[in-house]
Amino acid sequence: MKIRYASRMEGIKPSAIRSLNTNPKMIFFGGGYPDPDVFPVTALEQAFAKVIATSGKEALQYSASIGLPKLRKQIAERMKREHVECAQDNILILQGAQQGLDLVARLFINKGDTIITEAPTFLGALGAFAACEPNYETVQVDENGLNTDALEALLQQKPDAKLLYTIPDYHNPTGVTMSLERRKALIDIANRYDLIIIEDTPYREVYFDAPPPLPLKSLDTENRVIYLGSFSKILSPGLRLGWAVASQELIEKLTLLKLGADTQCSTLNMAAVSCLLEDYDLDAHIIRTRAHYKKRKDKMLDAMRTELPQDIRFTDPSGGLFTWMTFPEDFDSRKFLLECAIPEFEVGYVPGEAFYAKTPEINHARISFSTVADNLLETGVLRLANALRHYKNR
Amino acid sequence: MKIRYASRMEGIKPSAIRSLNTNPKMIFFGGGYPDPDVFPVTALEQAFAKVIATSGKEALQYSASIGLPKLRKQIAERMKREHVECAQDNILILQGAQQGLDLVARLFINKGDTIITEAPTFLGALGAFAACEPNYETVQVDENGLNTDALEALLQQKPDAKLLYTIPDYHNPTGVTMSLERRKALIDIANRYDLIIIEDTPYREVYFDAPPPLPLKSLDTENRVIYLGSFSKILSPGLRLGWAVASQELIEKLTLLKLGADTQCSTLNMAAVSCLLEDYDLDAHIIRTRAHYKKRKDKMLDAMRTELPQDIRFTDPSGGLFTWMTFPEDFDSRKFLLECAIPEFEVGYVPGEAFYAKTPEINHARISFSTVADNLLETGVLRLANALRHYKNR
Numbered sequence: 129m130k131i132r133y134a135s136r137m138e139g140i141k142p143s144a145i146r147s148l149n150t151n152p153k154m155i156f157f158g159g160g161y162p163d164p165d166v167f168p169v170t171a172l173e174q175a176f177a178k179v180i181a182t183s184g185k186e187a188l189q190y191s192a193s194i195g196l197p198k199l200r201k202q203i204a205e206r207m208k209r210e211h212v213e214c215a216q217d218n219i220l221i222l223q224g225a226q227q228g229l230d231l232v233a234r235l236f237i238n239k240g241d242t243i244i245t246e247a248p249t250f251l252g253a254l255g256a257f258a259a260c261e262p263n264y265e266t267v268q269v270d271e272n273g274l275n276t277d278a279l280e281a282l283l284q285q286k287p288d289a290k291l292l293y294t295i296p297d298y299h300n301p302t303g304v305t306m307s308l309e310r311r312k313a314l315i316d317i318a319n320r321y322d323l324i325i326i327e328d329t330p331y332r333e334v335y336f337d338a339p340p341p342l343p344l345k346s347l348d349t350e351n352r353v354i355y356l357g358s359f360s361k362i363l364s365p366g367l368r369l370g371w372a373v374a375s376q377e378l379i380e381k382l383t384l385l386k387l388g389a390d391t392q393c394s395t396l397n398m399a400a401v402s403c404l405l406e407d408y409d410l411d412a413h414i415i416r417t418r419a420h421y422k423k424r425k426d427k428m429l430d431a432m433r434t435e436l437p438q439d440i441r442f443t444d445p446s447g448g449l450f451t452w453m454t455f456p457e458d459f460d461s462r463k464f465l466l467e468c469a470i471p472e473f474e475v476g477y478v479p480g481e482a483f484y485a486k487t488p489e490i491n492h493a494r495i496s497f498s499t500v501a502d503n504l505l506e507t508g509v510l511r512l513a514n515a516l517r518h519y520k521n522r
Numbered sequence: 523m524k525i526r527y528a529s530r531m532e533g534i535k536p537s538a539i540r541s542l543n544t545n546p547k548m549i550f551f552g553g554g555y556p557d558p559d560v561f562p563v564t565a566l567e568q569a570f571a572k573v574i575a576t577s578g579k580e581a582l583q584y585s586a587s588i589g590l591p592k593l594r595k596q597i598a599e600r601m602k603r604e605h606v607e608c609a610q611d612n613i614l615i616l617q618g619a620q621q622g623l624d625l626v627a628r629l630f631i632n633k634g635d636t637i638i639t640e641a642p643t644f645l646g647a648l649g650a651f652a653a654c655e656p657n658y659e660t661v662q663v664d665e666n667g668l669n670t671d672a673l674e675a676l677l678q679q680k681p682d683a684k685l686l687y688t689i690p691d692y693h694n695p696t697g698v699t700m701s702l703e704r705r706k707a708l709i710d711i712a713n714r715y716d717l718i719i720i721e722d723t724p725y726r727e728v729y730f731d732a733p734p735p736l737p738l739k740s741l742d743t744e745n746r747v748i749y750l751g752s753f754s755k756i757l758s759p760g761l762r763l764g765w766a767v768a769s770q771e772l773i774e775k776l777t778l779l780k781l782g783a784d785t786q787c788s789t790l791n792m793a794a795v796s797c798l799l800e801d802y803d804l805d806a807h808i809i810r811t812r813a814h815y816k817k818r819k820d821k822m823l824d825a826m827r828t829e830l831p832q833d834i835r836f837t838d839p840s841g842g843l844f845t846w847m848t849f850p851e852d853f854d855s856r857k858f859l860l861e862c863a864i865p866e867f868e869v870g871y872v873p874g875e876a877f878y879a880k881t882p883e884i885n886h887a888r889i890s891f892s893t894v895a896d897n898l899l900e901t902g903v904l905r906l907a908n909a910l911r912h913y914k915n916r
Contacts, residue, residue: 132684133629164579169574188758189758366582366583368787
């Protein structure tokens with residue numbers, strides 16, 4: 129029997145990350161997971177217990193596809209603090225921000241439509257978009273985020289491009305943040321070239337010193353921006369809760385797609401997070417989370433500055449979970465990883481080539497400091513440095 | 523600004539059900555919800571408390587897209603009792619069976635591909651399939667389920683049809699069950715015409731007397747059947763957990779689609795249900811659930827037999843939540859509902875015309891007995907009978 133799959137399956141590939149981390153002795157800088165040590169376990173335990181005890185029947189029943197009204201209102205209030213003008217009707221609760229990528233892609237992309245991603249970009253977004261079989265164009269990210277001049281030059285060549293996907297805050301995988309000037313330029317370009325923007329910002333609240341510039345959504349003058357937020361990095365990813373902020377028209381369409389995709393998010397999980405937002409000081413928790421990751425980032429970057437060869441560059445992120453390492457131009461980071469770093473030195477990362485929608489660059493690596501314990505960070509960097517010396521000399 | 527939506531949005535429409543139930547005084551036979559009075563609230567409270575207290579960090583973290591290994595193993599054991607040969611690797615955990623409809627559609631359907639649904643069929647399936655822009659063909663359901671002779675005749679005309687969607691047990695909306703003979707014939711036809719079958723069976727364990735015939739998946743000789751199961755009607759829909767059973771190859775492909783769609787189901791909810799399956803006698807709970815719905819079904823059908831005019835027929839389901847009412851041939855059940863039953867008699871149902879993928883029939887109604895309280899069932903039927911008499915005489 130020859131199975132007749134849909135054509136979209138040709139573009140859908142296994143994760144480049146999940147297959148790498150198999151040796152438990154390895155110090156693995158590859159995972160994009162948050163550190164479970166910062167999960168507010170007790171507060172969540174109390175919230176779930178309270179919701180089931182006081183309104184179990186409602187919390188275990190179906191509810192509206194758009195999400196629980198109370199939680200949507202609480203999120204709208206949080207968004208207003210980010211200078212995003214919105215109300216409950218502008219909020220859709222998602223099965224993690226990942227679901228937002230899938231639903232927005234389905235709302236706009238016909239097979240062959242041109243969409244633009246950053247180079248490099250988030251792997252999970254490529255996984256979601258692939259199901260709609262787009263044609264990709266890419267724009268380089270530099271130390272100030274998406275290069276808007278390069279974007280405008282691209283749009284002059286490809287004026288039919290429909291959608292742009294960006295991670296403006298503590299970008300995955302590079303760790304860079306888009307400057308306010310670039311954000312304003314991007315909104316102006318989107319208005320002129322009729323672009324929809326997905327603003328994917330799961331790390332926005334995980335900053336180390338100053339908060340990031342205004343969200344694109346707060347600068348949006350024509351309802352072109354769909355903002356995707358997430359509880360995964362500020363609360364817990366195992367709850368699978370995120371949200372979209374957009375015009376009421378777009379939220380209604382996305383809700384119809386969600387109804388067909390999975391009916392709704394877990395009523396219980398939505399109710400528990402709503403309860404937690406009421407009973408618990410999430411903001412104080414986020415302040416502790418920031419300090420936790422900042423300490424780890426500083427420790428890792430200090431070790432990298434001391435230990436790594438001078439021809440290796442890396443970003444110094446002001447938030448999020450990642451730094452982006454750039455090796456000399458013809459260095460194959462995947463080959464080095466698989467032939468030397470993992471098997472001989474038990475240290476791993478994600479090779480950069482997977483993060484490109486179009487033209488892969490082979491000399492980068494994504495290094496995460498979120499899930500490597502404090503006491504292993506220096507050892508891990510040292511292993512990487514030793515592996516590089518060994519690889520050079522053989 | 524004119525928004526350029528993807529072409530699939532033309533086929534995606536608001537639910538025909540959720541908009542009807544607006545008056546709290548109405549007795550509404552339309553909802554397909556299970557009765558929250560049968561949710562095992564205390565058992566779930568204990569399961570969530572135990573999981574968060576004993577393994578909170580793991581349960582609140584990301585986990586594999588395919589679902590928690592332990593829960594998949596427990597489900598595989600339950601499936602073996604249904605004579606379905608399977609192991610953990612044949613099980614994918616879903617955000618409700620609804621997600622299975624979406625993922626299977628995306629695995630197989632290119633725009634314009636022919637797929638076959640029953641006439642009538644589940645509204646939610648049409649919502650999921652619409653996103654892949656299929657071409658529909660339909661086959662009538664009679665008192666023995668899908669008419670396999672009609673299916674074969676159709677396939678002689680449309681040999682390229684790729685996929686058939688069926689609800690063999692306590693069909694939504696008609697309440698009928700496919701006979702064992704028909705099930706065997708269906709597998710034989712699928713093998714000869716190279717059809718993939720979606721066996722959607724959320725009500726399978728909610729039978730009133732004898733269990734239903736063997737699942738199609740247990741009769742499947744060529745890995746053509748994808749079985750979709752659900753915890754929504756035997757445990758709680760607010761947890762959003764269901765599962766697919768299929769060949770390992772198909773499960774791997776569906777898992778890739780799930781990774782792009784929403785990363786994974788809630789780790790916490792999967793862990794809590796796994797804990798509940800270990801600590802709690804779910805089978806005893808399901809026996810109580812059966813008795814609860816059987817009592818309600820009997821009470822409603824008794825009232826219908828006594829009160830309704832003789833020219834109205836209805837099915838007598840042996841499980842599930844629904845009966846299907848058939849009015850005389852030219853009776854417009856939607857018009858009657860909106861002009862008379864709801865506004866004048868405060869009683870509602872779902873008009874049958876929404877349940878057809880292709881050629882709507884206007885003289886049916888789906889009547890659910892699951893969420894109308896015992897003491898309102900007779901009153902509700904009486905209101906319907908009075909409305910019909912009034913409508914006839916005006």
